[in-house]
Amino acid sequence: MRDSRLKETSPVHPSHDRLSALLDAAVDGMVVIDGAGRITSFNPAAERLFGYTAAEILGHNVKMLMPNPYHDEHDQYLQRYLSTAQPHVIGIGREVIARRRDGSMFPIELSVGEFKSGSEHGFVGIIRDITARKRQEDALRKNSEELRLILESTPTAIAITDIDGRLVRINPAFQRLLGYSIEALAGQSQEDLVRTLVAEDDRKSLLSDIHKLYHTGESFRRDVRFHSRDAQEIHAMIYAGAVCNTDSQPRLMVSQIIDRSALFAAEHEAEELRAQLAHVSRIGTLGEMVSGIAHEVNQPLTAIANYANAVKRFLQSGRADPMEVAGTLEKISAQAVRAGQVIHGLRKLTRRRETERVKLDCNALIQEVSRLIEFELRFSEHELLLELDPTLPKVFGDGVQFQQVVLNLIRNALEAMKDGAQGESVTVTTSVQVDGYVEIVVSDTGPGLTPEVEERLFEPFFTTKPRGMGVGLSICKSIVSAMDGNLSCRLASTGGAEFVIQLPIVSE
Amino acid sequence: MHPDNEESEQIPSGTVFVVDDDEAVRDSVALLMRSVGLPAQTFKDARSFLDDYDPAQIGCLVLDVRMPRMSGLDLQRELKRRDWRLPVIFITGHGDVPMAVEAMRAGAVEFLQKPFNDDELIRRVNRALAIDASQRKLLHEVAELRQRYETLTVREREIAQRLASGAANKVLAIDLNLSERTVEVHRAHILEKMKARGVAQLAQQMLRLELKAKVIGDC
Numbered sequence: 001m002r003d004s005r006l007k008e009t010s011p012v013h014p015s016h017d018r019l020s021a022l023l024d025a026a027v028d029g030m031v032v033i034d035g036a037g038r039i040t041s042f043n044p045a046a047e048r049l050f051g052y053t054a055a056e057i058l059g060h061n062v063k064m065l066m067p068n069p070y071h072d073e074h075d076q077y078l079q080r081y082l083s084t085a086q087p088h089v090i091g092i093g094r095e096v097i098a099r100r101r102d103g104s105m106f107p108i109e110l111s112v113g114e115f116k117s118g119s120e121h122g123f124v125g126i127i128r129d130i131t132a133r134k135r136q137e138d139a140l141r142k143n144s145e146e147l148r149l150i151l152e153s154t155p156t157a158i159a160i161t162d163i164d165g166r167l168v169r170i171n172p173a174f175q176r177l178l179g180y181s182i183e184a185l186a187g188q189s190q191e192d193l194v195r196t197l198v199a200e201d202d203r204k205s206l207l208s209d210i211h212k213l214y215h216t217g218e219s220f221r222r223d224v225r226f227h228s229r230d231a232q233e234i235h236a237m238i239y240a241g242a243v244c245n246t247d248s249q250p251r252l253m254v255s256q257i258i259d260r261s262a263l264f265a266a267e268h269e270a271e272e273l274r275a276q277l278a279h280v281s282r283i284g285t286l287g288e289m290v291s292g293i294a295h296e297v298n299q300p301l302t303a304i305a306n307y308a309n310a311v312k313r314f315l316q317s318g319r320a321d322p323m324e325v326a327g328t329l330e331k332i333s334a335q336a337v338r339a340g341q342v343i344h345g346l347r348k349l350t351r352r353r354e355t356e357r358v359k360l361d362c363n364a365l366i367q368e369v370s371r372l373i374e375f376e377l378r379f380s381e382h383e384l385l386l387e388l389d390p391t392l393p394k395v396f397g398d399g400v401q402f403q404q405v406v407l408n409l410i411r412n413a414l415e416a417m418k419d420g421a422q423g424e425s426v427t428v429t430t431s432v433q434v435d436g437y438v439e440i441v442v443s444d445t446g447p448g449l450t451p452e453v454e455e456r457l458f459e460p461f462f463t464t465k466p467r468g469m470g471v472g473l474s475i476c477k478s479i480v481s482a483m484d485g486n487l488s489c490r491l492a493s494t495g496g497a498e499f500v501i502q503l504p505i506v507s508e
Numbered sequence: 509m510h511p512d513n514e515e516s517e518q519i520p521s522g523t524v525f526v527v528d529d530d531e532a533v534r535d536s537v538a539l540l541m542r543s544v545g546l547p548a549q550t551f552k553d554a555r556s557f558l559d560d561y562d563p564a565q566i567g568c569l570v571l572d573v574r575m576p577r578m579s580g581l582d583l584q585r586e587l588k589r590r591d592w593r594l595p596v597i598f599i600t601g602h603g604d605v606p607m608a609v610e611a612m613r614a615g616a617v618e619f620l621q622k623p624f625n626d627d628e629l630i631r632r633v634n635r636a637l638a639i640d641a642s643q644r645k646l647l648h649e650v651a652e653l654r655q656r657y658e659t660l661t662v663r664e665r666e667i668a669q670r671l672a673s674g675a676a677n678k679v680l681a682i683d684l685n686l687s688e689r690t691v692e693v694h695r696a697h698i699l700e701k702m703k704a705r706g707v708a709q710l711a712q713q714m715l716r717l718e719l720k721a722k723v724i725g726d727c
Binding site for chain 2: 294298302381
């Protein structure tokens with residue numbers, strides 16, 4: 001029945017062969033209908049798309065290829081067009097949903113053309129399956145939505161700038177961190193942007209990183225201090241990478257700015273705490289030494305008073321020899337210098353100040369601090385030997401804290417040899433190590449350390465001294481660590497203990 | 509040499525021995541001594557003083573309490589052990605009370621804290637030198653007396669003791685079963701040998717000899 005109708009309506013024209021060859025070869029599905037909506041032609045591509053054979057579908061209303069609402073309304077669409085000649089789809093094309101033979105739906109792009117040929121009046125629908133494209137588009141949309149969400153919700157401040165260094169996009173975290181909206185920064189050149197946002201000292205190096213990135217695509221990271229809109233300084237780490245064209249030319253720079261102010265503040269606080277602790281411990285040490293140090297100052301003062309009184313008496317008696325007077329005055333001034341040096345060393349060690357990081361001459365600092373220990377040394381009946389390498393390179397750190405460490409180590413060594421025979425010695429040796437370190441070794445000829453003591457040596461509040469607090473060595477260790485160095489202990493060749501300070505050499 | 513200190517009217521002859529491990533301190537003390545006309549000699553430690561010093565030299569010690577190895581107190585003890593009676597003036601860097609107490613117990617009377625008043629040091633040095641001089645004079649006299657005493661016969665010594673304790677010739681004669689005349693001869697000999705002007709002076713001499721014996725026994 002269906003077959004006979006199909007044969008009746010199938011048009012027979014001289015151009016038919018050419019047309020059908022065209023239809024057969026078309027990649028897109030093509031469905032031709034007449035004015036009543038009946039399918040008059042159904043090409044192989046359409047067969048593949050819909051799962052119908054031409055044979056079984058020809059003569060049927062085209063609406064069977066449509067799901068609702070199109071299915072129910074298609075006759076009306078057709079009717080409306082025929083009566084009003086107002087096209088809604090013809091010549092426009094649109095994305096609609098089609099229905100396969102098995103009832104499944106798929107998205108298509110539909111273009112509709114109208115033809116009139118003699119008595120024949122119909123429409124041709126060109127159908128392209130856009131399932132793949134749709135899926136791709138969805139994936140892309142999803143992807144970009146994900147990216148947008150990440151960008152919007154990440155706590156990391158992100159800025160995207162183009163090759164000219166102009167801001168393309170910033171995220172809310174950026175706005176929160178630095179206080180600027182994109183509008184406030186839009187239109188600024190790279191230099192202006194850096195000037196607005198970055199602390200002066202850090203601008204030059206950051207700009208050089210950025211230029212390198214734009215030229216070579218090389219990503220970078222750098223510690224940078226930013227200035228927020230309300231003039232807060234923000235210690236941050238910036239990570240920047242380039243987005244490149246297909247020809248791998250950098251096109252955009254994506255910068256992530258990690259706020260490290262809290263970390264920085266915590267580090268600063270820890271540093272301050274260590275400085276305070278070091279100061280307290282230093283005062284404690286000096287407290288133990290104070291009578292000796294007072295004696296060291298008192299000696300030159302005594303000499304000065306005696307010399308001055310002697311000169312006065314010589315002058316009063318009229319027996320003064322000008323040469324002798326001059327010589328004595330010279331001695332007075334030398335003794336004044338001597339007293340001054342002790343006081344200077346003492347004041348340096350007692351002053352409470354911020355921890356410094358400057359280049360240090362370890363040899364000079366060791367010599368200076370050994371003067372403070374002279375008194376204790378004299379009565380300990382032991383010797384202090386300094387074997388200082390004159391070519392010793394400089395290290396970075398805090399001079400006073402370094403002296404504190406050396407002082408503690410020497411005093412510990414003297415303490416260790418307290419009950420020993422006369423003639424024992426403490427040796428301070430400085431040397432350059434091959435691995436870029438300076439080594440300062442304080443060794444004694446005492447009884448050495450028992451394994452139990454050695455194991456717990458650097459623990460806070462561990463002490464072997466009856467009146468010790470047990471903080472000295474643990475503070476020494478933290479001071480040396482803060483100088484990026486290491487403090488350790490080993491057995492000396494003499495059988496005594498040997499404390500080793502290793503500090504990285506400063507490159508000139 | 510004109511000492512400005514009136515306390516030392518008799519110019520004490522003697523040397524000031526300065527022992528201090530601090531070169532500037534001992535050098536300056538010596539100079540101060542020379543500025544008032546007192547000869548001074550310096551030593552860097554107790555050992556070199558003990559090696560160099562001749563006990564016959566008159567003088568006094570200006571001694572640092574705290575010195576490495578042998579301290580001032582150690583030296584003071586050693587002097588006492590050797591019976592070298594040199595007066596000591598201790599100088600100390602800080603008022604170390606336990607040390608001062610120990611030094612006092614060992615017989616040091618002079619203790620000066622550095623830096624000291626120059627008048628104070630000079631006054632004490634002069635006094636110490638005077639003490640050393642008079643001490644030596646006393647020792648010398650006692651030694652001489654003992655020599656004289658030793659020339660007495662046993663009988664004379666017995667009589668001298670009794671005379672010194674105030675016995676009259678008559679009583680002595682009866683006690684010793686001698687004639688009064690014989691006692692008088694002995695008495696004349698004793699006074700002559702002891703170079704005493706009378707029994708009163710003899711009694712004094714005997715007392716000093718006993719005192720001397722006592723001091724030696726004390727050591």
